[in-house]
Amino acid sequence: MTDFIQTAPGRTLENTMQDHFIAAEAPFSTVIRRGQTVRIEDTYGQQAIDTLFYNATDFSERYSNQDTMREQGAAYISTGTKVVSNEGRVMLTMTADSCGRHDTSAGACSCESNTVRFGHGTRYLHACRDNFVLEVSKHGMNKRDVVPNINFFMNVPIEPSGKMTIVDGISAPGDYVELKAEMDVLLVISNCPQINNPCNGFDPTPVRVLVWDSEA
Amino acid sequence: MTHVRRSPEDIAANRARYEEHQRKGLEFAPKALPEASLLPAPEIAADKIIHREVIPGGWYWSTHIRKNEIFRVSLDHGFSTVSLVAWSAADTSERLNLPDTVKMQWTTALGKGRVIFSDMGRVMFSVTEDSSGAHDGLMGGSTFTSNAAKYGDGTRNTRDNLILLATKAGLDKRDIPSVLALFAPVRVDQDGAFLWKPELLHGHDYVELRAEMDMILGFSNCPHPLDPDPAYRPNPVTVTRMAAAKLADDDLCRTATAEAVRGFENNTLATM
Ligand SMILES: [Zn+2]
Numbered sequence: 001m002t003d004f005i006q007t008a009p010g011r012t013l014e015n016t017m018q019d020h021f022i023a024a025e026a027p028f029s030t031v032i033r034r035g036q037t038v039r040i041e042d043t044y045g046q047q048a049i050d051t052l053f054y055n056a057t058d059f060s061e062r063y064s065n066q067d068t069m070r071e072q073g074a075a076y077i078s079t080g081t082k083v084v085s086n087e088g089r090v091m092l093t094m095t096a097d098s099c100g101r102h103d104t105s106a107g108a109c110s111c112e113s114n115t116v117r118f119g120h121g122t123r124y125l126h127a128c129r130d131n132f133v134l135e136v137s138k139h140g141m142n143k144r145d146v147v148p149n150i151n152f153f154m155n156v157p158i159e160p161s162g163k164m165t166i167v168d169g170i171s172a173p174g175d176y177v178e179l180k181a182e183m184d185v186l187l188v189i190s191n192c193p194q195i196n197n198p199c200n201g202f203d204p205t206p207v208r209v210l211v212w213d214s215e216a
Numbered sequence: 217m218t219h220v221r222r223s224p225e226d227i228a229a230n231r232a233r234y235e236e237h238q239r240k241g242l243e244f245a246p247k248a249l250p251e252a253s254l255l256p257a258p259e260i261a262a263d264k265i266i267h268r269e270v271i272p273g274g275w276y277w278s279t280h281i282r283k284n285e286i287f288r289v290s291l292d293h294g295f296s297t298v299s300l301v302a303w304s305a306a307d308t309s310e311r312l313n314l315p316d317t318v319k320m321q322w323t324t325a326l327g328k329g330r331v332i333f334s335d336m337g338r339v340m341f342s343v344t345e346d347s348s349g350a351h352d353g354l355m356g357g358s359t360f361t362s363n364a365a366k367y368g369d370g371t372r373n374t375r376d377n378l379i380l381l382a383t384k385a386g387l388d389k390r391d392i393p394s395v396l397a398l399f400a401p402v403r404v405d406q407d408g409a410f411l412w413k414p415e416l417l418h419g420h421d422y423v424e425l426r427a428e429m430d431m432i433l434g435f436s437n438c439p440h441p442l443d444p445d446p447a448y449r450p451n452p453v454t455v456t457r458m459a460a461a462k463l464a465d466d467d468l469c470r471t472a473t474a475e476a477v478r479g480f481e482n483n484t485l486a487t488m
Contacts, residue, residue, distance in 0.1 A: 024219060044219065059390075065315070066356030066394045070441050075354060075408040086389070088361040088375075105324070105354055107315025112337030116320045116478045118237060129335075143335075148315045148394050158354075158404045162325025164318055165238055195222070197234050202227040206219055 005174055007096050010216040011037070018211035024204040025193035027131035029138065031056050032181045035214035037095065040152055040189070044205035045173035048154040048192040050108045050128045052136075052147065053083060053091050056184035059141055061085045065104040065148040075158050077102040077150060083179065086147075091185055096178035099171045103156040106166060107148045108132060109194040118196045131190035139186060151192075152177055154199045168198045240474055241322040249329035249472055253345040257290055257422040266457040271298075271437045273450030274372035278381040278434040280305060281427045284460035286344060289398055289435075290422035294451040297440040299357040299374045299395040302340055303387065305430040310334045312393040314353040320475045324404075326351050329472045331428070331479060332396065338486060339479040340431060342469030345424035350401035350416035355441065357395045362441045367448040377436035385432050398423055400440040412442045426469070428483055 004013050013019070017036065021043075022028040032038045040049055055061035064086040069075055071084045078100055083092040107113075110129035114122040132146045153171040158164045189209070195202050266285065271277045273296060281287060289298050304310035313335040318324045320333060327349030332341040357374025378392045401416040437453050439445065463470070470480050 060388070064394075066354070067359065069410070070355045070362065073410055075404050075410070086375075086392070088359045105315060106319045107313065110316070110335070110337070112335070112482070113316045113320060113333075114337075115482060116316075116333070116337045116475050118233070120478065120481070142309070144309050144390055146335075148313075156319075158324055158408060160403055160405060162323040162403070163242065164324050165242070165322055166319070195226075195230055198231065202230040202234075203222045205221075 003174070005098070005176065007178060008216060011212050015212065015216055016210050017213055018209065020209045022189060022191045022207050022209065024191060024206050025126055026191050027135035028189040028191065028209065029135050030187050030209065032185050032187055032211055034181050034184050037178050037180050037212045037216065038187060039176050039178045039210040041174065041176040041208040041210065042099070042153045042171045043173065043208050045171050045175065046169040046201040047171070047205050047207055048169065048194065048199035049152040049207050050190040050192050051150045051152055052132065052188040054186040054188070055085065055091070056186045059139065059145065059186070061087045061089070062145065062147055063091065063149065065150070068104060075105055077104055090182045092179040092181050094177060094179050096176065099153055099175045099177065101155060101170065102177070103151040103154040104148070105158065105164070106151060106154065106156045108190060109192065114196060122196055125195065126193040128190035128192050128194070132188060135188050135190070151199070166197045166199050169201065238322065250468065252349050253328055253347045255347050255418055256420060257288070257347070260288070260456055260458060264458045266459055268454065268456045270452045270454050271435055272452050274438055276377035276381045276434065276436045277455065278385055278432060279457065280431070281433055281457060282430050282460070283427055284463065286424050286426045286458045286461070287433070288422055288424045288456045288458065290454045290456070291399060291420055291451070292454045295399070295417065295419070296437055296451045296453050297400045297443065298398045298453050299436040299438065300398055301378060301393055301395050301434040303391065303432045304334060305432055308387055308391065308432065310336045310338070311391065312340060312396065314394045314396060318353055321473065324353060325349060326353055326396070329468050331469050331476045333479060337479065338482045339428040339476065341425040342428060343423065344426045344469060345422065347423070348399065348401070348417050348421040350399060350413070352397040352400035352402035352440065355402060355410060357397060357436060358438050358441050371448045372438055374436040374438045377438065378434060381434040397440050400442070402442060410442060412444055
């Protein structure tokens with residue numbers, strides 16, 4: 001892993017409100033308050049960080065990949081992207097992005113989809129949807145609440161023909177995204193365990209989540 | 217935090233396996249997918265029709281369908297976009313999953329010969345006929361806000377239609393999956409920006425989907441958010457539910473790709 005890259009004068013490691021390392025393959029969740037900035041850091045590079053957001057006071061309002069893509073008019077996510085809920089409201093705004101491209105079309109890996117993509121022999125491998133189900137269950141939700149997510153740092157080019165494949169990530173160690181919360185949100189991450197495609201270089205690594213207050 | 221890297225040999229082996237899957241998937245192995253279905257759509261024999269519904273512009277409809285039955289969505293009254301959602305009748309927590317559908321088949325271009333998956337790695341539909349191949353699984357349907365920005369208030373939208381039909385099916389808005397928009401000629405450019413390509417449509421286009429499990433279907437007949445027509449004027453669409461026909465051993469959708477074959481193996485396991 002690399003040294004911390006500072007993006008604003010007040011945004012130091014000393015004044016974070018939250019600082020978490022998420023182990024390779026692990027799930028994670030935390031609440032980000034309105035006005036706070038969350039940074040999701042691809043500490044070792046080339047990791048896919050599968051992420052969902054829920055309105056912290058009403059989980060029935062949650063991230064919507066289709067509404068987000070519609071609002072961007074584009075399939076990829078980068079600086080300036082408004083993260084939009086199924087109610088059409090802006091949940092967060094992406095304020096910084098050192099990588100440049102993130103996916104929200106390809107969803108999370110799962111034991112079930114792995115059987116289709118890679119053969120039935122891959123059923124018994126840890127997968128993001130299992131992480132999501134376990135993590136949202138801590139908040140009283142279930143599989144119905146696991147919706148299509150953002151894959152930060154995952155590179156899934158879609159060609160004009162429709163051709164779509166997951167290719168090697170372009171993120172370097174220490175690459176980050178920063179998002180400013182426009183409402184109180186529950187952040188849920190699955191640090192992707194996938195070892196059957198190149199989303200994380202076939203080698204899951206730890207990632208870091210930092211949160212600063214609005215002044216930072 | 218320490219991290220033990222996987223060995224280069226493990227990584228190389230998995231990479232080789234992925235590239236082999238990718239190569240086959242992109243070649244549509246083992247056999248190529250067909251051209252679009254010819255127009256006009258053939259007449260459906262009266263004794264094959266279980267039900268025919270004409271959904272007015274702006275409205276929604278939902279119904280049950282049984283495994284192996286086929287439904288045709290046809291633009292007999294002119295252009296419209298129809299948003300489709302579906303849940304397994306046996307367990308409504310299993311539903312349409314478009315990210316899995318496009319990822320597993322290596323394409324966002326869903327047309328004749330392709331299949332549409334649930335979140336449980338099972339096939340919900342086979343696309344048995346399709347005259348346009350111009351559908352959108354990425355950006356989905358309209359909402360109150362997107363319609364208000366485009367048409368002013370007061371027009372019906374897909375989001376609210378889906379809340380209504382889901383609720384009447386005993387579900388709620390948490391259950392609404394991302395939608396497949398039929399007859400929405402959406403493509404992306406090299407930068408990922410969405411394009412509306414009406415030249416992909418022919419007028420009176422139709423699509424036929426075969427149910428591969430018992431399901432609850434939901435339809436919303438509202439203009440797609442990218443539809444450049446500044447006026448709100450969705451035409452009625454016709455949905456015809458047809459009796460099951462006997463499947464051929466070499467059924468196109470069930471055999472066209474390795475991914476579909478494995479998906480159908482999951483369907484079979486679920487009913488054993
Ligand atoms: Zn994953």
